[in-house]
Amino acid sequence: MKRAVLGAAALGGAGVGAWRWLSSRRTTARTRRAASRWLVVTVNRRPDEVVPGGRLPEPLARLGDAVEVRVREAPGGRGTELAARPLAPVPTGVTEVLARLGGEDPRQAVRRALRESRCLVETGEVLRADKTVTTRPTPAGRLVDLAVERAGGEGRL
Known part of the structure; x- marks a missing residue:
């Protein structure tokens, strides 16, 4: 036994x-x-307007050597695909959650730079969400402010 x-x-x-x-x-x-996943946005401009003279838009250029960038014509002549991926290791598990909450995930910076680059090329300025209109800070207002602050690095491109 x-x-x-x-x-x-x-x-x-x-x-x-x-x-x-x-x-x-x-x-x-x-x-x-x-x-190794590419984050991609489609910009409604020709490739020579997106990267004039081979110069990246300012938000992507700010990231420097921390990202790999690829620019190509979008399928069907619908503008330009601007793709980037972080070269830094991506956190996983609990450290991923903490990095995302703290705004330190390398993917968040790439997402934000791609969004800002698209806005800058298409409209000439980086569009931002309006400030909340409450006259005094409340707990719910602080949550909304935090969500608006973090929204640029999260979600869909």
């Missing part, structure tokens, strides 16, 4: 070890895919 219990415990331990190993490999592959 002792041998059967010890055998079952050893087999269970080996199974848990194999499961952890496999799940860590999946997480690593997912992290690599997320890190």
Whole structure:
């Protein structure tokens, strides 16, 4: 009976070890895919208007060597695709949540730069959300202010 219990415990331990190993490999592959994912916006201008003389729009140029940028004509002659991806490692798990809440996720800076670049090229200025019109700060107003502040680095492009 002792041998059967010890055998079952050893087999269970080996199974848990194999499961952890496999799940860590999946997480690593997912992290690599997320890190190499391109973030893309379509700008309603010709490629030579988006990057005149090979110069990137100011918001993307500010990121410098922290991003890889690709510019190409959009399918069907519908403007220009402006794509970028961060070269810094992308956090995962709990650190990803903390980085996103703290505004330190490298993808947020790339998203914000792409949005601002599109606005700058298409309209000549970076459009911002209006300030809230409350006369005194309230707890709900602070939440709205926080959401508006973080909105540039989150969501869809």
